[in-house]
Amino acid sequence: MNLEHGLHRFHVGDRLSEMAVHNGTVYLAGQVPDDATQDIRGQTAQVLAMVDRLLAEAGTDRARILMAQVYLADMADFDGMNAVWDDWVPPGDAPPRATVQAKLARPEWKIEIVVTAAI
DSSP states (O other): OOEETTEEEEEEOSSOEEEEEETTEEEEOOBOOSOTTSOHHHHHHHHHHHHHHHHHHTTOOGGGEEEEEEEESOGGGHHHHHHHHHHHSOTTOOOOEEEEEOOOSSTTOOEEEEEEEEO
16 A cells, blocks of 8 residues: 555556545446356446445445446346346445446456445
C-alpha cells in the first residue's frame, strides 16, 4: 500500500491496482471472474464476491456503493446477470448503475464490473 496525500492503493501490480482509496471514496478496478468456465450467473456471483471482499478490505460494503458499471460481453446475458445482482443488492440501497455491452479483454469473460463506493 502506498500513501501519498491520503491516497492508498491496494493489490498494486505492474499494470494496475485492484483498488484505490482517496478522501473517503473507494475506486475498484474492473473485476472479472476467476473461473470463466461458469455461465453468466456463476461469473456474476464470483465478481460480486470479489467486490464484497475489496469493499470490506477498505472498511465499507455494498450498501455504500455510489456507482456501478456493468460490462457484458453479450446483452443476452442481461437477465441472468440481473437475477444474481437483484439478490445481491441490499433492499433500499440499489446504487446508480450502467450496463453496456462491451468486448472484454478475454473472450471467455462474460462480465466485468467497476464499482465506486463511499467509506
